[in-house]
Amino acid sequence: MEAVKNTREKPQWRSELKKDEIVIEIKGLKKSFGKKEVLKDINLTLKRGENLVVLGRSGQGKSVTIQCIVGMLIPDGGSVKVFGKEVSQLSEDELKELRTRIGFLFQGAALYDSMTVRENLEFPLTRVLKIKDKRELDKRVEEVLDAVGLPEAANKMPSDLSGGMRKRIGLARTLIVKPEIMLYDEPTTGLDPITSREISELILKMQEKYKTSSIIITHDMECAEITSDRVVIMNEGEYVAEGTFDDLKQSDDEFIRSYF
Amino acid sequence: MAEEVLTGWRGWLESAGDQSVFLTRFFRNIFRGGFEWSEFVRQCYEIGYKSAMLVCLTSFIMGLVLILQLRPTMVSFGAESMLPRTLAVSVIREIGPVITAIICAGKIASSIGAELGSMKVTEQIDAMEVSGANPVQYLVVTRILATSFMLPLLAMMGDAVALIGGYIALNITDKISFLLYIHKCIGALDFTDYMPALIKTVFFGFAIGFVGCYKGFHSNRGTESVGIAANSAVVTSSLWIFFIDMLVVQITTLLYYS
Numbered sequence: 127m128e129a130v131k132n133t134r135e136k137p138q139w140r141s142e143l144k145k146d147e148i149v150i151e152i153k154g155l156k157k158s159f160g161k162k163e164v165l166k167d168i169n170l171t172l173k174r175g176e177n178l179v180v181l182g183r184s185g186q187g188k189s190v191t192i193q194c195i196v197g198m199l200i201p202d203g204g205s206v207k208v209f210g211k212e213v214s215q216l217s218e219d220e221l222k223e224l225r226t227r228i229g230f231l232f233q234g235a236a237l238y239d240s241m242t243v244r245e246n247l248e249f250p251l252t253r254v255l256k257i258k259d260k261r262e263l264d265k266r267v268e269e270v271l272d273a274v275g276l277p278e279a280a281n282k283m284p285s286d287l288s289g290g291m292r293k294r295i296g297l298a299r300t301l302i303v304k305p306e307i308m309l310y311d312e313p314t315t316g317l318d319p320i321t322s323r324e325i326s327e328l329i330l331k332m333q334e335k336y337k338t339s340s341i342i343i344t345h346d347m348e349c350a351e352i353t354s355d356r357v358v359i360m361n362e363g364e365y366v367a368e369g370t371f372d373d374l375k376q377s378d379d380e381f382i383r384s385y386f
Numbered sequence: 387m388a389e390e391v392l393t394g395w396r397g398w399l400e401s402a403g404d405q406s407v408f409l410t411r412f413f414r415n416i417f418r419g420g421f422e423w424s425e426f427v428r429q430c431y432e433i434g435y436k437s438a439m440l441v442c443l444t445s446f447i448m449g450l451v452l453i454l455q456l457r458p459t460m461v462s463f464g465a466e467s468m469l470p471r472t473l474a475v476s477v478i479r480e481i482g483p484v485i486t487a488i489i490c491a492g493k494i495a496s497s498i499g500a501e502l503g504s505m506k507v508t509e510q511i512d513a514m515e516v517s518g519a520n521p522v523q524y525l526v527v528t529r530i531l532a533t534s535f536m537l538p539l540l541a542m543m544g545d546a547v548a549l550i551g552g553y554i555a556l557n558i559t560d561k562i563s564f565l566l567y568i569h570k571c572i573g574a575l576d577f578t579d580y581m582p583a584l585i586k587t588v589f590f591g592f593a594i595g596f597v598g599c600y601k602g603f604h605s606n607r608g609t610e611s612v613g614i615a616a617n618s619a620v621v622t623s624s625l626w627i628f629f630i631d632m633l634v635v636q637i638t639t640l641l642y643y644s
Contacts, residue, residue, distance in 0.1 A: 196516045225518040236513035238505075253420075253519040303517070 147174040149307055149339050150195060154204035157190055164190050166363035168204070172307070172339055177330075179342045179350040179371075181385060182360035188343040189233075191360075192309045195341075196228055197221045208307070226254050229305035229338070233312045235296030237284040243295055244280040247271070250303050270298040273335060274328060290321035294328065301336055308333070308340040314349045326352040347385065359385065408600050412530060415523045425528040433494050433529075434536035438543065440493060441486050445544035448485055449477060449551030457559065466560065470567050471574035473552040478575055482545040483583050484631055487590035490537060491623040495598040498529055499619030502602025503612040511603065526603065530595035537591030538584050578642045586634040593626040 148171050155168035164187040172178050182188050193199040194206050197213050206213045208224060216224060238246050247267045251257045257266075271277045274294040284292060293313060300308065313329060314322035326349040333340055333353075342353055350357055351371050359367040359374065359382060367374060367382050375386045452473055460466055502525060505511050514521040553567050598619045605615035 198512060198516060222518045222520075225516055228516070230513070230516040232509045232513055234508055236509040238510055238514075239508070240501075249514075250517045250519060253524070254517060256420075300517075 148172070149174050149209060150341070151207040152191070152195075152204070155191065155194060155201050155206060156203035157187070157194065157199060157201050164363055165194075165201075168360075168363070168365060170358065170365065172341055174306075174339050175337065177333060177340045177342065177353050177355045179344060179354035179357045180360055181345060181347075181350055181357055183345060186360045187363050188360055189311050192230070192311060192341055192343060195309060196225060196230055226303060227306045229300035229303070229308045231293075231296050231300050231308065231310045231313055233315055235292040237287075237292055237295060237299070239284045241284075242280070243271075243276075243282050243284070243287075246284070246295065246299050247280075247302050250299065255303055266302055270302045273301070273332065274298045288321075289317050290325065293317065293321075293325050297325075297328065297332065301332055301338075304336060306338060308338045310340060310342040310344070312344055312346075313342065314344065314346045319348075322346060323348060323352070325349075329353050404604065405600060408526075408603070409596070411522050412526055412596070412599075415520065415527050416531070418520075418523060420520075420523065422524050422528050425524060426532055429528050429532035430536055433490075433532050434539060437490055437493055437536075437540060441489055441540045441544045442547045444485060444489055445482065445548040446551040448481065449473065449548030449553075450555040451551075452476065452481070452548075453552045453555035454558075457555075467570075469556060470552070470562075470570035474549065474571035474574045475579060477548045477552075478545050479579050479583055480631075480635075482548055483541045483587045483590065484627065486541040486544040487537065487587065487594065487627045488624060490533070490540065490591075491594050491627060492620055494533060495594045495601075495619040495623040496616040498533075498595065498598030499601040499605075500612055500616040502599060503605035503615035506603065506605050507607055507609060507612060526599045529599055530592060533595030533598075534588050534591040537594070538587040541587040541590075542584070578638070582634055582638040582642075586630060589630045589634070590627050593630060594623045597623040597626060 150170070150172035152168055152170040155165050155170075156163070157165040168187075168191055170178075170180075170191070180188050180191065190199060194201050195208060195213065197216065200214055209227070211220070211224065213221070213224070237243075238249065241249065244267055247270060248263050251263055251266060257263055267280060268277070271280060274297055276291060276294055276298070279287065279291065279295065284295070287295065297313075308329075310329065314325050317325060326346075329340070329342065329349075330353055332338070340353075342349065344350055354371050357367075357369060357371050357374055358365050361381070367377065367379065369377075374382055377383060453469060456469060456472060457466070460469055460472070502511070505525070511521050511525070514524065549568075549571055553562075553564060556562055556567065601615040601619040601622070605611040
């Protein structure tokens with residue numbers, strides 16, 4: 127099976143978007159835990175409709191960066207702006223409102239294990255979007271389950287699902303509220319190569335369907351190749367390289383080449 | 387040495403501060419819109435109904451054993467007829483609520499601590515938070531209110547079963563009609579026995595729910611922390627139960643008996 131490489135022409139919806147509209151802008155981001163300086167000086171922008179892959183070894187602060195974007199962690203310094211708003215200065219209600227526009231797929235999918243798949247999917251609809259109409263809930267659940275290719279899974283418990291299926295349902299739960307930005311935290315970690323490829327292709331498919339802008343944290347090169355429009359490489363709390371996947375692949379820098 | 391002591395105190399103060407913040411979040415979220423009624427009812431079922439058998443069994447044995455232990459002493463004083471009264475006062479005022487609360491601390495606080503701890507470790511609480519939902523309202527408010535609501539009911543049921551256990555123990559050696567036994571028990575009690583005992587069980591329930599939720603919510607990453615959260619929830623909530631009991635007894639004594 128040959129991997130679907132993201133060298134396609136930009137689809138119609140992307141050219142219709144406001145070009146160069148920046149949805150996430152990070153400047154001089156710093157974050158330490160105790161004496162360990164995890165993020166030293168991170169500068170990053172995400173444009174609307176773009177898929178940005180952040181590559182780097184484990185423990186380099188990739189996940190910390192996206193946790194700062196959704197306000198789970200408060201930066202020690204620098205600025206994180208999402209849709210032009212400084213995240214650290216938002217009130218609790220404003221942060222909650224912002225989070226409804228951002229989807230976050232956790233490494234382990236983080237499904238609520240005391241609930242069925244249907245209840246997992248309905249949770250953000252009833253609690254965040256306050257949808258109470260049963261028909262509307264059913265329609266949305268069916269639509270998103272079809273989109274991730276698991277229409278029969280609605281009544282299963284998370285413990286009955288395989289790793290790949292859990293990731294798909296996690297993705298479905300995130301996409302069901304139709305976020306504008308998707309943050310993926312190592313979406314293919316712990317999966318076999320075939321399932322990893324399926325998840326990477328699903329990310330691409332979902333981006334087309336839901337017209338999201340995405341940051342994908344990974345150290346899976348195939349995932350990066352399939353999903354990326356742009357790649358940044360992170361090392362010791364700093365970004366060391368940026369470009370398209372093919373550009374970086376042909377780089378003369380030994381450190382960058384070591385990833386490929 | 388001095389640094390170690392200082393670190394210990396700093397940790398204790400930080401924990402006290404965290405608990406105050408957590409308590410404030412709990413109270414603030416009770417009065418926010420969108421109370422999770424279905425989750426509250428589910429928790430009442432999980433906490434109340436599923437603990438009922440255990441509470442009944444331990445209360446029955448406690449009532450039975452108390453009579454068996456008291457009888458020889460009471461007989462030697464020629465005060466056998468006081469046995470139902472003695473049992474009723476000790477069970478309703480003190481032993482019933484405290485034993486029920488300790489049983490529930492072992493069963494419920496550990497289960498809440500482990501459940502929320504495991505949700506924390508597997509990032510389920512973070513997932514709720516970043517989706518824009520309110521994990522405190524869904525997980526914490528419902529559990530603390532359910533324990534505060536169910537503990538008095540469990541304690542009342544436990545008291546009744548303990549009195550039945552006492553009646554059976556009494557009938558092993560003596561013959562006493564059930565009506566006379568109940569009449570003697572109820573006759574020994576008044577408002578000052580029922581109400582403080584009932585009110586303190588609400589606080590016991592609150593302590594069990596609060597400590598369980600706090601320990602689970604603040605567990606560290608890693609599977610080991612789930613066990614630590616469960617264990618710590620039992621120990622801390624048991625200590626709180628005895629502390630609250632001591633306070634309530636002092637206040638009751640000041641109000642009614644001084």
